[in-house]
Amino acid sequence: MRLLDLGLIDYNKAWDLQKETFESVKTRVLPQTVILCQHYPVITLGRAADRNNVLVDGRRLEAKEIRVYEIERGGDVTYHGPGQLTVYPILDLRNFKRDIHLFLRYLEEMVMELLRDLGINGVRYPGLTGVWIGKRKVASIGISIRNWISSHGLSINVKQADLDNFRLIRPCGMDVEMTSIETELNRDVAIADIKEIIIRKFRAPILVEQDNVSYS
Amino acid sequence: MTKVVLPELGEGIKKATLSYWYFKQGEGVKEGSDLVELATDKATFNLPSPCSGVLSEVLFSEGDTVNVGEVLAIISEA
Numbered sequence: 001m002r003l004l005d006l007g008l009i010d011y012n013k014a015w016d017l018q019k020e021t022f023e024s025v026k027t028r029v030l031p032q033t034v035i036l037c038q039h040y041p042v043i044t045l046g047r048a049a050d051r052n053n054v055l056v057d058g059r060r061l062e063a064k065e066i067r068v069y070e071i072e073r074g075g076d077v078t079y080h081g082p083g084q085l086t087v088y089p090i091l092d093l094r095n096f097k098r099d100i101h102l103f104l105r106y107l108e109e110m111v112m113e114l115l116r117d118l119g120i121n122g123v124r125y126p127g128l129t130g131v132w133i134g135k136r137k138v139a140s141i142g143i144s145i146r147n148w149i150s151s152h153g154l155s156i157n158v159k160q161a162d163l164d165n166f167r168l169i170r171p172c173g174m175d176v177e178m179t180s181i182e183t184e185l186n187r188d189v190a191i192a193d194i195k196e197i198i199i200r201k202f203r204a205p206i207l208v209e210q211d212n213v214s215y216s
Numbered sequence: 217m218t219k220v221v222l223p224e225l226g227e228g229i230k231k232a233t234l235s236y237w238y239f240k241q242g243e244g245v246k247e248g249s250d251l252v253e254l255a256t257d258k259a260t261f262n263l264p265s266p267c268s269g270v271l272s273e274v275l276f277s278e279g280d281t282v283n284v285g286e287v288l289a290i291i292s293e294a
Contacts, residue, residue, distance in 0.1 A: 047235050047255045074259040099226030100259045129258040146250065146262040 002030060003199060006037035008082055011069060014039065018088050022151045025090045034202045035088040036195055039080040041165055043068045046075035046142045053077040053170040061168070073152035075129075075142030076173035079166050083159030083180070085194050089202070093148040104129050104141060107154050110201045111139045114156070117197055120184050130172070136179035140172060158182065158194050218267045220251065220289040222282050225261060231283045232256050234276050241274045244294060252288060269294050 004021070006014055014037050024030035043054060043066055053076055054061075054068065061068065080086055089107070096103045108124050111131040115122035115138070122131045122138065131139040141154045157163060157180035166178040182189045222232065232254035239245050251265040273290040276282050 047253075047260050048233075048257065072253075072260055074255050074257065097226075098224070100256060100261065101226040101228055103226075104258060142258050144260045144262075147248075147264060 001202060002033040003202070004033055004035045005195070006035060008038045008040065011039045011042040011044070011067070011080065014086075014088075015069070015071070018090070018151055021090050022146070022149060025092070026147055026149050032092055033090045034199075035090065036198065037086050037088075038082050038084060038191065039086060041066045041079070041081040041162075043077060043079050043169060044073075045070045045077050046073045048074060048173075049076045050173055053173050054168065055170060056168050064165075064168075066165070066168070071152070073142040073144045075140075076171075077169045078140050078142065078155065078171055079169055080155055081162040081165055083162035083191070084155050084157050085191055085198065086153070086155045087198060088153040089150055091150050093145060093150060098148055100143075100145060103150065104143070107141055107143075108139075110198070111154065111156060113201060114194070114197050115181070118181065118185065118189075120181070133179055133184050136177045136184075137171065138179050138181065138184070156181070156194065156198075158189055158191050217272075217293070218269070218291045219287045220263065220266060220291060222254070222263070222284050222286055222288055224284055225256065229256055229284065231281050232261065234278055234280045234282055234288070235260065236278060237274065239271050241271055243271050245269060245271050245291060254282065263288070265291065267291055 021033050093103055108131050112122040129141050139156045142152055144151045160180045160182040163178055235255045236253040238250045245265040247268045248264050250262045252263050254261050269291040272292040276288055
């Protein structure tokens with residue numbers, strides 16, 4: 001497992017790097033890779049996105065220097081910004097019994113464990129993807145799979161400061177209140193600390209079933 | 217003649233929405249290249265072409281719902 005920490009990076013640059021990494025993992029030039037980063041404010045539209053879920057016009061977004069990207073992941077609209085940890089696992093789903101839902105549940109469980117480590121009770125709701133604290137959403141998930149290799153992934157709201165920008169959209173097409181780890185703990189939380197926990201979770205054995213996949 | 221079938225995508229996933237054809241009917245396709253993209257609620261999924269040949273029949277259009285096990289297309293020998 002390889003880890004790539006891009007720090008705070010423009011969405012477009014990280015997207016290009018994600019695509020390059022995907023090709024290298026697919027052709028086994030590189031081992032499975034988990035990319036960690038934070039983005040400058042950006043809105044992304046997944047394949048199931050309804051443009052009406054972006055609630056403000058282009059001029060207002062321009063004034064806030066927020067770009068909108070149509071991307072190849074599943075799901076509706078989401079927002080990324082500094083203070084949110086974005087995790088892109090470029091993993092081989094043959095290690096997840098070629099089961100898309102199993103992989104989505106694995107990502108959710110990882111976030112729930114992370115929250116548990118911090119003393120927060122994270123929950124999920126049947127039929128929905130993502131992690132909530134009560135009725136407030138803390139993590140969003142949207143992935144893309146090609147040749148059973150995943151890309152895109154999950155975003156976890158860590159800092160409170162950036163949550164306001166979620167009001168520019170209807171996240172995932174739902175009228176849902178977004179929250180952050182800081183909001184719930186009512187204290188400062190460093191992105192670096194959350195990153196460290198996430199890295200530990202990914203380094204733990206994750207292989208559900210070997211399907212003749214071997215990586216260096 | 218090879219049928220392109222929507223495979224099992226995981227427990228509890230019975231259908232997907234066809235989002236994109238990479239090729240048009242009548243075009244040549246190569247084994248292993250992306251043929252069609254489908255989407256479940258939070259995931260998109262690309263089906264590679266199972267063989268090389270000509271995409272002779274396209275049985276579903278973009279936006280259609282496809283059930284697991286249904287034939288999406290037929291590829292004939294070139």
